[in-house]
Amino acid sequence: MNAHALPHPPLTRVDYWRASPLAEDLAPGYKEWSHFSVLAPDFDLIFNLSFVRDAHSNSATARLLVLFGDDQDRWDGEFAAIALKDVRISPGSSDATLGPASARLAGGRYRIEADLPKRDLYLAFDLEPQARALAGNAIRLSDDDRLNWVVAPHLRATGEVRSGGRRYVAHNAPAYHDRNWGQFVWGGDYTWEWATLVPDDETAPALVYSRMANRARGVTLSQSLILWRDGRLRRRFYGRDLTVTSSGALRPQQVFRLPRFTGLIGSGRAADVPRHLSVAARGYGETLDLEIELERFGQVVAPNDQWPGLTALSEAGGRFRAEGLLDGKPVSFAGRVQVEFKHAAT
Amino acid sequence: MPRPDVFDLMKRSLATIAAEAPEADAALRRAVGALRTRFVTEGRTRLFHLTAAGLALDETAQQADVEIGFDRAIVLDLAEGRLTLEDALIADRLHAKGEIAAVTRLHEALMIYLEGLLRAPGASALYEEYCET
Numbered sequence: 135m136n137a138h139a140l141p142h143p144p145l146t147r148v149d150y151w152r153a154s155p156l157a158e159d160l161a162p163g164y165k166e167w168s169h170f171s172v173l174a175p176d177f178d179l180i181f182n183l184s185f186v187r188d189a190h191s192n193s194a195t196a197r198l199l200v201l202f203g204d205d206q207d208r209w210d211g212e213f214a215a216i217a218l219k220d221v222r223i224s225p226g227s228s229d230a231t232l233g234p235a236s237a238r239l240a241g242g243r244y245r246i247e248a249d250l251p252k253r254d255l256y257l258a259f260d261l262e263p264q265a266r267a268l269a270g271n272a273i274r275l276s277d278d279d280r281l282n283w284v285v286a287p288h289l290r291a292t293g294e295v296r297s298g299g300r301r302y303v304a305h306n307a308p309a310y311h312d313r314n315w316g317q318f319v320w321g322g323d324y325t326w327e328w329a330t331l332v333p334d335d336e337t338a339p340a341l342v343y344s345r346m347a348n349r350a351r352g353v354t355l356s357q358s359l360i361l362w363r364d365g366r367l368r369r370r371f372y373g374r375d376l377t378v379t380s381s382g383a384l385r386p387q388q389v390f391r392l393p394r395f396t397g398l399i400g401s402g403r404a405a406d407v408p409r410h411l412s413v414a415a416r417g418y419g420e421t422l423d424l425e426i427e428l429e430r431f432g433q434v435v436a437p438n439d440q441w442p443g444l445t446a447l448s449e450a451g452g453r454f455r456a457e458g459l460l461d462g463k464p465v466s467f468a469g470r471v472q473v474e475f476k477h478a479a480t
Numbered sequence: 481m482p483r484p485d486v487f488d489l490m491k492r493s494l495a496t497i498a499a500e501a502p503e504a505d506a507a508l509r510r511a512v513g514a515l516r517t518r519f520v521t522e523g524r525t526r527l528f529h530l531t532a533a534g535l536a537l538d539e540t541a542q543q544a545d546v547e548i549g550f551d552r553a554i555v556l557d558l559a560e561g562r563l564t565l566e567d568a569l570i571a572d573r574l575h576a577k578g579e580i581a582a583v584t585r586l587h588e589a590l591m592i593y594l595e596g597l598l599r600a601p602g603a604s605a606l607y608e609e610y611c612e613t
Contacts (some may be wrong), residue, residue, distance in 0.1 A: 195601045215601035252608070393604070394561035399594050437599045441503035444595065 148269050148284045149239060150228045152315045155185035155194035155221055162187060163279075163439055164194075166315035168230060168237055170246050172259060172291045173332055173470035174304040177204040178430075178451035179257065179295060180211075180472075181246050183230045183237055185223070189439050196221045198232045200248055200255065201392060201432050201449055202297055209390035209432050210297040212250055244289070244311060259293030261309050265340055265362040272316075274355060275326070275346055279318035286311040287362050288332055288340035308332030308470045320445040321438025323349045326476045329411075329426065331454050333469035339363040341424070341456070343413055345378065351477075359415050361422070361460075369460070375417040382409030384450065389433055396435040399444065407431050407448045407475055415458070422458035426471050429453070448475040486555055487519070487526050487537055489610045494535050496603050497596035504596030509535070511589040515582060518544035520575075522551055546578035546586050559607065 153166055167184030182199040196218060201211040222231040228239035235248035244261040265288040273281045291309035295302040310330040318324075324346060331341040345357040357378065359371040384407045391397045411426040431450035438445055454471040458464070498505040512535065517528040519537075526537045527544060554573050557563040565587075568574035576583050597603040 214604050252611075388561075388564070391561060393598065395559045395594060396598065397561035398558060398565055399591055435598065437595065441501075441599075442507065442592075442595060444598070 145239060145242065145263060145267050145286065146228065148267055149286065149313055151223050151225050151230065154223050154225050155196050155218060158192050160187040160192070160194060161317050163317040163319045165318065168313050169311065170237065170244070170261065171310040171330060171472050172304060172307055173309060173451065173472055174302065174307040177202065177295065177302050178472060180449055181248065181257065183232050183235060194218070196232055198235045198248070199392065199434060200250065200257065201434060202295060203390070203430055203432050203451065204302065207386065207430050210253065210255055211392050211432070212253055212255065213392035213434055254298055256296040257293065259291045261289040261291045261311065264288040264290060264336055265365045266367065268360065268367055273346070275318050275324040276322050279322045279324060281314060281316045281318055284313045285342055287330065287342050290336055306336070308334065310472070319439035320436055321440055321443050324355070325349060325351055327473060329471055329473040331424070331469060331471045333467050335467060338467035338469070339368065359413060359422070369418070369420060371415040371417050375415055377414040379412045380408035380410065383407065384409050384428055384431055386430065391433045391435055393435065406477060407450050411473070420458065420460050422456060422460070424454055424456050426454045426473070427452045428473060446477055448477065450475065486521055486552065489606060491537055492606050493597060493603050496600045496606060500602055501596045501599035504592060504599055508589060508592045508596060511585065511592050515546065515585055516542065516544045517586055518547040520547060520549040545582040546576065549575035556611065
Protein backbone atom coordinates (compact mmCIF):
# COMPACT_ATOMS: atom_id res chain seq x y z
CA MET A 135 0.00 0.00 0.00
CA ASN A 136 1.39 3.37 -0.99
CA ALA A 137 -0.60 5.69 1.24
CA HIS A 138 0.53 9.10 2.34
CA ALA A 139 -2.06 10.25 4.81
CA LEU A 140 -2.32 13.90 5.69
CA PRO A 141 -3.61 14.31 9.24
CA HIS A 142 -6.24 16.81 10.27
CA PRO A 143 -6.49 19.34 7.44
CA PRO A 144 -9.40 21.80 7.54
CA LEU A 145 -12.33 20.58 5.47
CA THR A 146 -12.23 23.39 2.93
CA ARG A 147 -8.59 22.66 2.17
CA VAL A 148 -9.12 19.01 1.32
CA ASP A 149 -12.76 18.47 0.44
CA TYR A 150 -13.14 20.01 -3.00
CA TRP A 151 -13.68 18.84 -6.55
CA ARG A 152 -10.38 18.01 -8.23
CA ALA A 153 -11.73 18.18 -11.77
CA SER A 154 -14.71 19.25 -13.80
CA PRO A 155 -16.83 16.91 -15.93
CA LEU A 156 -16.60 19.58 -18.62
CA ALA A 157 -12.79 19.37 -18.80
CA GLU A 158 -11.53 18.06 -22.13
CA ASP A 159 -8.30 16.62 -20.76
CA LEU A 160 -9.67 14.10 -18.26
CA ALA A 161 -7.52 10.97 -18.22
CA PRO A 162 -9.04 7.66 -19.30
CA GLY A 163 -10.65 5.99 -16.32
CA TYR A 164 -10.92 9.22 -14.32
CA LYS A 165 -13.68 9.16 -11.73
CA GLU A 166 -14.68 11.48 -8.93
CA TRP A 167 -17.52 11.54 -6.46
CA SER A 168 -18.81 13.17 -3.30
CA HIS A 169 -20.62 10.72 -1.06
CA PHE A 170 -22.81 11.11 2.03
CA SER A 171 -24.40 8.48 4.26
CA VAL A 172 -27.06 9.14 6.88
CA LEU A 173 -27.47 6.21 9.27
CA ALA A 174 -30.60 7.02 11.23
CA PRO A 175 -32.21 4.61 13.71
CA ASP A 176 -34.91 3.65 11.21
CA PHE A 177 -33.31 4.20 7.79
CA ASP A 178 -30.14 4.35 5.74
CA LEU A 179 -29.60 6.96 3.07
CA ILE A 180 -26.84 7.25 0.50
CA PHE A 181 -26.48 10.43 -1.50
CA ASN A 182 -23.74 10.52 -4.10
CA LEU A 183 -22.84 13.01 -6.83
CA SER A 184 -20.32 11.72 -9.36
CA PHE A 185 -18.85 11.89 -12.81
CA VAL A 186 -16.79 9.47 -14.87
CA ARG A 187 -14.89 10.01 -18.07
CA ASP A 188 -16.54 8.05 -20.84
CA ALA A 189 -14.52 5.23 -22.35
CA HIS A 190 -15.20 6.19 -25.96
CA SER A 191 -15.02 9.96 -25.94
CA ASN A 192 -13.43 12.90 -24.22
CA SER A 193 -16.69 13.74 -22.52
CA ALA A 194 -17.91 12.67 -19.10
CA THR A 195 -21.11 11.30 -17.68
CA ALA A 196 -22.44 12.80 -14.45
CA ARG A 197 -24.71 10.72 -12.26
CA LEU A 198 -26.91 11.25 -9.25
CA LEU A 199 -27.38 8.41 -6.79
CA VAL A 200 -29.95 8.35 -4.02
CA LEU A 201 -30.36 5.00 -2.28
CA PHE A 202 -32.82 4.78 0.60
CA GLY A 203 -33.77 1.76 2.70
CA ASP A 204 -35.76 1.65 5.92
CA ASP A 205 -35.84 -0.82 8.78
CA GLN A 206 -38.84 -2.58 7.20
CA ASP A 207 -36.72 -3.37 4.12
CA ARG A 208 -38.60 -0.81 2.06
CA TRP A 209 -36.38 0.66 -0.65
CA ASP A 210 -36.42 3.68 -2.90
CA GLY A 211 -33.95 5.65 -4.94
CA GLU A 212 -32.59 6.82 -8.22
CA PHE A 213 -29.36 6.34 -10.13
CA ALA A 214 -29.50 8.40 -13.27
CA ALA A 215 -27.32 10.28 -15.70
CA ILE A 216 -27.65 14.05 -15.49
CA ALA A 217 -27.17 16.12 -18.65
CA LEU A 218 -23.95 18.13 -18.40
CA LYS A 219 -25.87 21.34 -19.09
CA ASP A 220 -27.55 20.77 -15.71
CA VAL A 221 -24.29 20.13 -13.83
CA ARG A 222 -22.42 22.77 -11.81
CA ILE A 223 -19.05 21.56 -10.56
CA SER A 224 -16.01 23.82 -10.28
CA PRO A 225 -12.56 22.48 -9.42
CA GLY A 226 -11.47 23.93 -6.10
CA SER A 227 -15.01 24.23 -4.76
CA SER A 228 -16.72 21.71 -2.47
CA ASP A 229 -20.13 22.50 -3.90
CA ALA A 230 -21.98 20.71 -6.67
CA THR A 231 -25.34 20.76 -8.35
CA LEU A 232 -26.50 17.87 -10.51
CA GLY A 233 -29.95 18.56 -11.86
CA PRO A 234 -32.39 18.26 -8.96
CA ALA A 235 -29.70 17.57 -6.35
CA SER A 236 -27.01 19.61 -4.65
CA ALA A 237 -24.33 19.38 -1.97
CA ARG A 238 -22.77 22.44 -0.39
CA LEU A 239 -20.18 23.14 2.29
CA ALA A 240 -20.60 26.45 4.10
CA GLY A 241 -19.69 27.56 7.60
CA GLY A 242 -18.12 24.20 8.30
CA ARG A 243 -21.40 22.33 7.67
CA TYR A 244 -22.72 20.38 4.75
CA ARG A 245 -26.15 20.75 3.21
CA ILE A 246 -27.50 18.10 0.85
CA GLU A 247 -30.79 18.28 -1.01
CA ALA A 248 -32.60 16.36 -3.73
CA ASP A 249 -36.11 16.71 -5.06
CA LEU A 250 -37.27 13.92 -7.37
CA PRO A 251 -41.03 14.43 -7.78
CA LYS A 252 -41.37 11.70 -10.42
CA ARG A 253 -40.16 9.26 -7.79
CA ASP A 254 -42.08 11.00 -5.00
CA LEU A 255 -38.70 11.26 -3.29
CA TYR A 256 -37.30 14.25 -1.46
CA LEU A 257 -34.46 14.72 0.99
CA ALA A 258 -32.79 17.61 2.79
CA PHE A 259 -30.15 17.36 5.52
CA ASP A 260 -27.73 19.54 7.39
CA LEU A 261 -24.64 17.61 8.41
CA GLU A 262 -22.22 18.79 11.04
CA PRO A 263 -18.70 17.29 11.20
CA GLN A 264 -17.67 15.94 14.59
CA ALA A 265 -14.15 14.83 13.67
CA ARG A 266 -11.38 16.17 11.55
CA ALA A 267 -11.04 14.93 8.00
CA LEU A 268 -8.33 12.61 6.82
CA ALA A 269 -6.89 12.34 3.30
CA GLY A 270 -5.25 9.35 1.67
CA ASN A 271 -3.37 9.68 -1.59
CA ALA A 272 -2.60 7.19 -4.32
CA ILE A 273 -4.05 4.11 -2.67
CA ARG A 274 -3.05 1.19 -4.85
CA LEU A 275 -5.99 -0.87 -6.09
CA SER A 276 -4.07 -2.82 -8.71
CA ASP A 277 -1.00 -2.34 -10.90
CA ASP A 278 -2.95 0.18 -12.97
CA ASP A 279 -5.50 1.67 -10.59
CA ARG A 280 -5.03 4.37 -7.95
CA LEU A 281 -7.61 5.91 -5.66
CA ASN A 282 -7.47 9.11 -3.60
CA TRP A 283 -9.85 9.87 -0.79
CA VAL A 284 -10.87 12.37 1.82
CA VAL A 285 -12.91 11.08 4.73
CA ALA A 286 -15.05 13.04 7.15
CA PRO A 287 -15.73 10.01 9.37
CA HIS A 288 -18.27 11.35 11.81
CA LEU A 289 -21.06 13.80 11.17
CA ARG A 290 -24.43 14.33 12.80
CA ALA A 291 -27.33 14.77 10.42
CA THR A 292 -30.60 16.60 10.93
CA GLY A 293 -33.24 16.61 8.25
CA GLU A 294 -35.82 14.49 6.51
CA VAL A 295 -36.57 12.07 3.71
CA ARG A 296 -39.98 11.87 2.06
CA SER A 297 -40.44 8.66 0.15
CA GLY A 298 -43.56 7.07 -1.24
CA GLY A 299 -45.88 9.23 0.87
CA ARG A 300 -43.99 8.59 4.10
CA ARG A 301 -41.86 11.02 6.03
CA TYR A 302 -38.70 9.97 7.85
CA VAL A 303 -37.12 12.47 10.21
CA ALA A 304 -33.62 12.34 11.65
CA HIS A 305 -32.29 14.54 14.41
CA ASN A 306 -28.58 14.46 15.18
CA ALA A 307 -28.30 11.06 13.50
CA PRO A 308 -24.96 9.36 12.75
CA ALA A 309 -23.63 10.29 9.30
CA TYR A 310 -20.53 10.05 7.16
CA HIS A 311 -18.97 11.76 4.15
CA ASP A 312 -16.16 10.98 1.78
CA ARG A 313 -14.79 12.12 -1.54
CA ASN A 314 -12.96 9.85 -3.96
CA TRP A 315 -11.13 10.57 -7.16
CA GLY A 316 -8.48 9.03 -9.38
CA GLN A 317 -7.87 6.84 -12.37
CA PHE A 318 -9.35 3.44 -11.79
CA VAL A 319 -11.55 1.34 -13.97
CA TRP A 320 -14.72 -0.48 -13.02
CA GLY A 321 -13.92 -4.05 -13.94
CA GLY A 322 -10.25 -3.79 -12.91
CA ASP A 323 -8.42 -6.44 -10.95
CA TYR A 324 -9.56 -5.28 -7.55
CA THR A 325 -12.43 -5.34 -5.09
CA TRP A 326 -13.02 -3.46 -1.87
CA GLU A 327 -14.91 -3.53 1.39
CA TRP A 328 -15.36 -0.13 2.97
CA ALA A 329 -17.11 0.24 6.30
CA THR A 330 -18.04 3.38 8.11
CA LEU A 331 -18.88 2.91 11.79
CA VAL A 332 -20.52 5.88 13.51
CA PRO A 333 -21.38 5.69 17.22
CA ASP A 334 -24.82 6.22 18.69
CA ASP A 335 -23.19 8.36 21.37
CA GLU A 336 -21.56 11.26 19.59
CA THR A 337 -18.75 11.40 22.15
CA ALA A 338 -17.70 7.80 21.40
CA PRO A 339 -15.08 6.91 18.76
CA ALA A 340 -15.85 6.70 15.04
CA LEU A 341 -14.11 4.19 12.78
CA VAL A 342 -13.44 3.45 9.14
CA TYR A 343 -12.48 -0.05 8.09
CA SER A 344 -11.27 -0.87 4.59
CA ARG A 345 -9.96 -3.89 2.78
CA MET A 346 -8.69 -3.88 -0.80
CA ALA A 347 -8.25 -7.21 -2.54
CA ASN A 348 -7.75 -8.60 -5.99
CA ARG A 349 -10.77 -9.41 -8.13
CA ALA A 350 -10.89 -13.01 -6.94
CA ARG A 351 -10.58 -11.73 -3.35
CA GLY A 352 -7.86 -14.31 -2.65
CA VAL A 353 -5.10 -11.71 -2.20
CA THR A 354 -5.48 -8.82 0.21
CA LEU A 355 -3.67 -5.74 -1.09
CA SER A 356 -4.24 -3.66 2.01
CA GLN A 357 -6.48 -3.43 5.04
CA SER A 358 -6.81 -0.84 7.75
CA LEU A 359 -8.93 0.27 10.65
CA ILE A 360 -8.77 3.98 11.51
CA LEU A 361 -10.14 5.33 14.76
CA TRP A 362 -11.09 8.90 15.65
CA ARG A 363 -11.69 9.90 19.25
CA ASP A 364 -12.62 13.32 20.63
CA GLY A 365 -12.69 14.59 17.06
CA ARG A 366 -9.10 13.65 16.30
CA LEU A 367 -7.36 10.83 14.53
CA ARG A 368 -6.36 8.54 17.35
CA ARG A 369 -5.15 5.21 15.99
CA ARG A 370 -4.50 3.38 12.73
CA PHE A 371 -4.27 -0.39 12.59
CA TYR A 372 -2.81 -1.82 9.38
CA GLY A 373 -2.28 -5.14 7.66
CA ARG A 374 -1.34 -7.81 10.17
CA ASP A 375 -2.71 -5.75 13.05
CA LEU A 376 -6.09 -6.91 11.79
CA THR A 377 -7.84 -10.28 11.69
CA VAL A 378 -11.10 -10.22 9.75
CA THR A 379 -13.64 -13.00 9.44
CA SER A 380 -17.07 -13.06 7.87
CA SER A 381 -19.94 -15.51 8.14
CA GLY A 382 -23.50 -16.04 6.98
CA ALA A 383 -25.11 -14.37 4.01
CA LEU A 384 -27.83 -11.80 3.59
CA ARG A 385 -30.52 -13.24 1.36
CA PRO A 386 -33.43 -10.86 0.87
CA GLN A 387 -36.45 -12.06 -1.06
CA GLN A 388 -35.38 -9.74 -3.84
CA VAL A 389 -32.38 -7.43 -4.03
CA PHE A 390 -33.27 -3.78 -4.66
CA ARG A 391 -31.06 -2.60 -7.48
CA LEU A 392 -30.41 0.75 -9.10
CA PRO A 393 -30.99 1.48 -11.89
CA ARG A 394 -34.11 -0.57 -11.34
CA PHE A 395 -34.11 -2.33 -14.68
CA THR A 396 -30.76 -3.93 -13.82
CA GLY A 397 -32.78 -6.23 -11.58
CA LEU A 398 -33.43 -8.08 -14.83
CA ILE A 399 -29.72 -8.75 -15.31
CA GLY A 400 -28.33 -11.69 -13.39
CA SER A 401 -29.90 -13.57 -10.56
CA GLY A 402 -32.16 -11.73 -8.15
CA ARG A 403 -30.79 -12.82 -4.79
CA ALA A 404 -27.16 -13.77 -5.20
CA ALA A 405 -24.95 -10.95 -3.98
CA ASP A 406 -22.34 -12.44 -1.69
CA VAL A 407 -22.96 -10.04 1.19
CA PRO A 408 -22.15 -11.52 4.62
CA ARG A 409 -24.49 -11.23 7.56
CA HIS A 410 -21.70 -10.93 10.09
CA LEU A 411 -18.20 -9.43 10.11
CA SER A 412 -15.69 -9.66 12.96
CA VAL A 413 -12.65 -7.40 13.01
CA ALA A 414 -9.99 -7.92 15.66
CA ALA A 415 -7.34 -5.20 15.89
CA ARG A 416 -4.14 -5.64 17.92
CA GLY A 417 -1.20 -3.25 18.07
CA TYR A 418 0.69 -0.63 20.08
CA GLY A 419 -0.50 -2.33 23.27
CA GLU A 420 -4.10 -1.60 22.33
CA THR A 421 -6.96 -3.82 21.28
CA LEU A 422 -10.30 -3.38 19.61
CA ASP A 423 -12.84 -6.05 18.70
CA LEU A 424 -15.67 -5.17 16.36
CA GLU A 425 -18.76 -7.27 15.84
CA ILE A 426 -20.75 -6.08 12.82
CA GLU A 427 -24.24 -7.38 12.16
CA LEU A 428 -25.62 -6.46 8.73
CA GLU A 429 -29.38 -6.36 8.33
CA ARG A 430 -30.18 -5.23 4.78
CA PHE A 431 -28.57 -4.13 1.56
CA GLY A 432 -29.32 -2.55 -1.77
CA GLN A 433 -27.19 -2.54 -4.89
CA VAL A 434 -25.97 0.03 -7.36
CA VAL A 435 -24.88 -1.29 -10.73
CA ALA A 436 -22.50 0.54 -13.05
CA PRO A 437 -21.01 -0.55 -16.37
CA ASN A 438 -17.37 -1.57 -16.44
CA ASP A 439 -15.12 0.81 -18.31
CA GLN A 440 -14.40 -1.84 -20.91
CA TRP A 441 -17.15 -3.77 -22.65
CA PRO A 442 -18.68 -6.05 -21.51
CA GLY A 443 -19.42 -6.39 -17.80
CA LEU A 444 -20.94 -4.68 -14.81
CA THR A 445 -19.73 -3.69 -11.38
CA ALA A 446 -22.04 -3.96 -8.39
CA LEU A 447 -21.71 -1.90 -5.25
CA SER A 448 -23.63 -3.58 -2.45
CA GLU A 449 -24.53 -1.08 0.27
CA ALA A 450 -25.28 -2.92 3.50
CA GLY A 451 -26.56 -1.37 6.70
CA GLY A 452 -26.61 -2.66 10.23
CA ARG A 453 -25.20 -2.21 13.69
CA PHE A 454 -21.85 -2.73 15.37
CA ARG A 455 -20.51 -3.25 18.83
CA ALA A 456 -16.91 -2.43 19.80
CA GLU A 457 -14.93 -3.47 22.86
CA GLY A 458 -11.28 -3.17 23.68
CA LEU A 459 -8.49 -1.38 25.43
CA LEU A 460 -7.49 2.12 24.36
CA ASP A 461 -5.10 4.37 26.26
CA GLY A 462 -4.86 1.65 28.85
CA LYS A 463 -8.58 1.87 29.61
CA PRO A 464 -11.40 -0.44 28.61
CA VAL A 465 -13.83 0.91 26.02
CA SER A 466 -17.23 -0.31 24.95
CA PHE A 467 -19.50 1.43 22.48
CA ALA A 468 -22.01 0.70 19.73
CA GLY A 469 -23.54 2.36 16.74
CA ARG A 470 -24.64 2.21 13.12
CA VAL A 471 -22.55 0.73 10.36
CA GLN A 472 -22.65 0.84 6.61
CA VAL A 473 -20.45 -1.45 4.56
CA GLU A 474 -19.89 -1.08 0.85
CA PHE A 475 -18.85 -4.25 -0.97
CA LYS A 476 -17.49 -3.58 -4.42
CA HIS A 477 -17.62 -6.79 -6.37
CA ALA A 478 -18.06 -7.81 -9.99
CA ALA A 479 -21.71 -8.23 -11.01
CA THR A 480 -21.19 -10.09 -14.27
CA MET B 481 -47.78 14.44 -31.21
CA PRO B 482 -48.52 10.71 -31.13
CA ARG B 483 -48.07 8.88 -27.87
CA PRO B 484 -44.70 7.04 -27.84
CA ASP B 485 -45.51 3.35 -27.64
CA VAL B 486 -43.18 0.54 -26.69
CA PHE B 487 -42.08 0.10 -30.31
CA ASP B 488 -41.13 3.73 -30.46
CA LEU B 489 -39.20 3.30 -27.20
CA MET B 490 -37.39 0.28 -28.65
CA LYS B 491 -36.46 2.02 -31.89
CA ARG B 492 -35.21 5.16 -30.22
CA SER B 493 -33.35 3.33 -27.47
CA LEU B 494 -31.62 1.12 -30.05
CA ALA B 495 -30.56 4.24 -31.95
CA THR B 496 -29.26 5.75 -28.71
CA ILE B 497 -27.29 2.61 -27.89
CA ALA B 498 -25.81 2.66 -31.42
CA ALA B 499 -24.71 6.26 -30.96
CA GLU B 500 -23.56 6.19 -27.32
CA ALA B 501 -22.54 2.59 -26.67
CA PRO B 502 -21.23 1.22 -29.97
CA GLU B 503 -19.77 -1.96 -28.44
CA ALA B 504 -23.17 -2.88 -27.04
CA ASP B 505 -24.72 -2.17 -30.42
CA ALA B 506 -22.22 -4.44 -32.18
CA ALA B 507 -22.72 -7.22 -29.63
CA LEU B 508 -26.48 -6.91 -29.98
CA ARG B 509 -26.26 -7.27 -33.73
CA ARG B 510 -24.07 -10.36 -33.34
CA ALA B 511 -26.47 -11.87 -30.83
CA VAL B 512 -29.59 -11.19 -32.85
CA GLY B 513 -28.13 -12.19 -36.20
CA ALA B 514 -30.88 -13.51 -38.43
CA LEU B 515 -33.29 -14.08 -35.54
CA ARG B 516 -36.77 -12.81 -36.35
CA THR B 517 -38.86 -11.87 -33.33
CA ARG B 518 -42.53 -10.98 -33.38
CA PHE B 519 -43.72 -8.65 -30.61
CA VAL B 520 -47.42 -8.69 -29.87
CA THR B 521 -48.68 -6.02 -27.52
CA GLU B 522 -52.02 -4.31 -26.99
CA GLY B 523 -53.43 -5.39 -30.31
CA ARG B 524 -50.41 -4.44 -32.36
CA THR B 525 -47.75 -6.64 -33.88
CA ARG B 526 -44.28 -5.80 -35.11
CA LEU B 527 -41.54 -8.00 -36.46
CA PHE B 528 -38.08 -7.23 -35.13
CA HIS B 529 -35.19 -8.31 -37.32
CA LEU B 530 -31.78 -7.41 -38.63
CA THR B 531 -31.42 -5.76 -42.00
CA ALA B 532 -28.44 -4.40 -43.87
CA ALA B 533 -29.34 -1.00 -42.41
CA GLY B 534 -29.46 -2.33 -38.88
CA LEU B 535 -32.07 -3.49 -36.44
CA ALA B 536 -35.54 -2.86 -37.80
CA LEU B 537 -39.16 -3.11 -36.76
CA ASP B 538 -41.77 -3.59 -39.41
CA GLU B 539 -45.41 -4.56 -39.74
CA THR B 540 -45.10 -7.17 -42.45
CA ALA B 541 -46.63 -10.50 -41.57
CA GLN B 542 -43.55 -12.59 -41.99
CA GLN B 543 -42.70 -15.77 -40.18
CA ALA B 544 -40.97 -15.36 -36.85
CA ASP B 545 -38.57 -17.57 -34.88
CA VAL B 546 -39.87 -16.27 -31.56
CA GLU B 547 -43.07 -14.54 -30.52
CA ILE B 548 -43.24 -12.40 -27.39
CA GLY B 549 -46.53 -11.16 -25.97
CA PHE B 550 -46.76 -8.48 -23.31
CA ASP B 551 -48.52 -5.26 -22.34
CA ARG B 552 -47.48 -1.79 -21.22
CA ALA B 553 -48.01 -2.58 -17.53
CA ILE B 554 -45.49 -5.39 -17.62
CA VAL B 555 -42.90 -3.23 -19.37
CA LEU B 556 -43.18 -0.76 -16.48
CA ASP B 557 -43.17 -3.49 -13.82
CA LEU B 558 -40.03 -5.06 -15.28
CA ALA B 559 -38.27 -1.72 -15.80
CA GLU B 560 -39.13 -0.59 -12.26
CA GLY B 561 -37.81 -3.79 -10.73
CA ARG B 562 -41.24 -4.80 -9.41
CA LEU B 563 -41.16 -8.08 -11.28
CA THR B 564 -38.51 -10.52 -12.47
CA LEU B 565 -38.55 -12.12 -15.89
CA GLU B 566 -38.98 -15.51 -14.27
CA ASP B 567 -42.01 -14.38 -12.28
CA ALA B 568 -43.49 -12.66 -15.32
CA LEU B 569 -43.28 -15.89 -17.30
CA ILE B 570 -44.57 -18.04 -14.45
CA ALA B 571 -47.51 -15.67 -13.91
CA ASP B 572 -48.25 -15.80 -17.60
CA ARG B 573 -47.98 -12.04 -17.92
CA LEU B 574 -45.22 -12.47 -20.48
CA HIS B 575 -45.62 -15.00 -23.26
CA ALA B 576 -42.71 -16.49 -25.15
CA LYS B 577 -43.26 -18.93 -28.03
CA GLY B 578 -40.57 -20.55 -30.11
CA GLU B 579 -37.78 -23.07 -30.17
CA ILE B 580 -35.69 -23.13 -26.98
CA ALA B 581 -32.55 -22.15 -28.88
CA ALA B 582 -34.27 -19.12 -30.37
CA VAL B 583 -35.76 -18.04 -27.03
CA THR B 584 -32.37 -18.44 -25.37
CA ARG B 585 -30.78 -16.31 -28.06
CA LEU B 586 -33.39 -13.64 -27.59
CA HIS B 587 -32.75 -13.67 -23.82
CA GLU B 588 -29.05 -13.20 -24.49
CA ALA B 589 -29.87 -10.27 -26.76
CA LEU B 590 -32.09 -8.77 -24.06
CA MET B 591 -29.24 -8.89 -21.54
CA ILE B 592 -26.97 -7.09 -24.01
CA TYR B 593 -29.70 -4.54 -24.71
CA LEU B 594 -30.07 -3.83 -20.97
CA GLU B 595 -26.34 -3.38 -20.52
CA GLY B 596 -26.41 -1.08 -23.55
CA LEU B 597 -29.10 1.01 -21.87
CA LEU B 598 -26.90 1.30 -18.81
CA ARG B 599 -23.99 2.49 -20.95
CA ALA B 600 -25.99 5.00 -22.98
CA PRO B 601 -26.59 8.17 -20.89
CA GLY B 602 -29.37 9.31 -23.23
CA ALA B 603 -31.49 6.20 -22.69
CA SER B 604 -32.98 7.23 -19.33
CA ALA B 605 -34.66 10.30 -20.85
CA LEU B 606 -36.40 8.09 -23.43
CA TYR B 607 -37.72 5.84 -20.71
CA GLU B 608 -38.99 8.82 -18.69
CA GLU B 609 -40.80 10.07 -21.78
CA TYR B 610 -42.39 6.68 -22.25
CA CYS B 611 -43.50 6.59 -18.59
CA GLU B 612 -45.07 10.02 -18.77
CA THR B 613 -47.41 9.17 -21.63
